[in-house]
Amino acid sequence: MLSIITITFQAEAYIERTLQSIAEQGHREAIEFIVIDGASKDSTLDLLKRSPIKIDQLISEKDHGIYDAMNKGLRIAKGDYVLFMNAGDTFYDAHALSHLIQDLNEEPDVLYGDAQFVNLAGQPIGLRSEVTPHRLPEHANWKDFKFGMVICHQAFVVKRSIAPAFSLDYALSSDIDWEISCLKLASKIKKSERPICNYLMGGASVQQLKKSWIERFQVLSKHFGIFQALLFHLLIIFRGIRFALRKGDKYW
Numbered sequence: 001m002l003s004i005i006t007i008t009f010q011a012e013a014y015i016e017r018t019l020q021s022i023a024e025q026g027h028r029e030a031i032e033f034i035v036i037d038g039a040s041k042d043s044t045l046d047l048l049k050r051s052p053i054k055i056d057q058l059i060s061e062k063d064h065g066i067y068d069a070m071n072k073g074l075r076i077a078k079g080d081y082v083l084f085m086n087a088g089d090t091f092y093d094a095h096a097l098s099h100l101i102q103d104l105n106e107e108p109d110v111l112y113g114d115a116q117f118v119n120l121a122g123q124p125i126g127l128r129s130e131v132t133p134h135r136l137p138e139h140a141n142w143k144d145f146k147f148g149m150v151i152c153h154q155a156f157v158v159k160r161s162i163a164p165a166f167s168l169d170y171a172l173s174s175d176i177d178w179e180i181s182c183l184k185l186a187s188k189i190k191k192s193e194r195p196i197c198n199y200l201m202g203g204a205s206v207q208q209l210k211k212s213w214i215e216r217f218q219v220l221s222k223h224f225g226i227f228q229a230l231l232f233h234l235l236i237i238f239r240g241i242r243f244a245l246r247k248g249d250k251y252w
Helices: 015-024 044-049 066-076 096-104 142-147 174-185 209-224 226-247
Strands: 002-008 031-037 057-060 081-084 110-112 115-118 124-127 156-159 189-191 197-200
Touching (some): 002 015, 002 066, 031 066, 057 066, 156 174
Parallel strands (some): 110 189
Antiparallel strands (some): 081 156, 115 124
């Protein structure tokens, strides 16, 4: 079974597209759907109550940020695998879950794939591996993260038995630390040949870019050492500038 965990807070503008996407996948017997809400005051909870897909576990209460909420989801998940798909994120297409289940039948510790970026209106921008300098590795391991988060967490499925809790030391970049930790613990890692998700642009890390960069440096220093983290960040800056110049546009 796959536990799909969705984190929401004041998500009335985007949660319906996520619920509809999960509902249209079918395979209801193969998934557990968990929603962790941060005590939303808008119409998020009303929309969740009218969800087109049955929510197996719904918690709505104040938390200490998105990673605290994600940890709550991890603690109550019962599936063999976990996937985080937050408000506004959707599966790549109507057949994405079918292909994902087929890949999971091979029992990898980690399954990963590409993500398509979409704007706030839900319109596709392009695959992450094409519209950013991040190239999706063919045979991923934790050292691929030396240049940052090369795999979106919405396209990263991990066996629950090896999934650690998210560190609350980082407000914006704990998902990088978490994916690295998962890959360090994984023996069998599989790449999906098809994109897994549509990722809604404009999240907290984009809105607070400076803080996100500082936290990313701290995460890379933790796993690679300070000297290498500094070198990697200089290369990240150079690569980003070169990529932007080639595109004739900004980094994203």
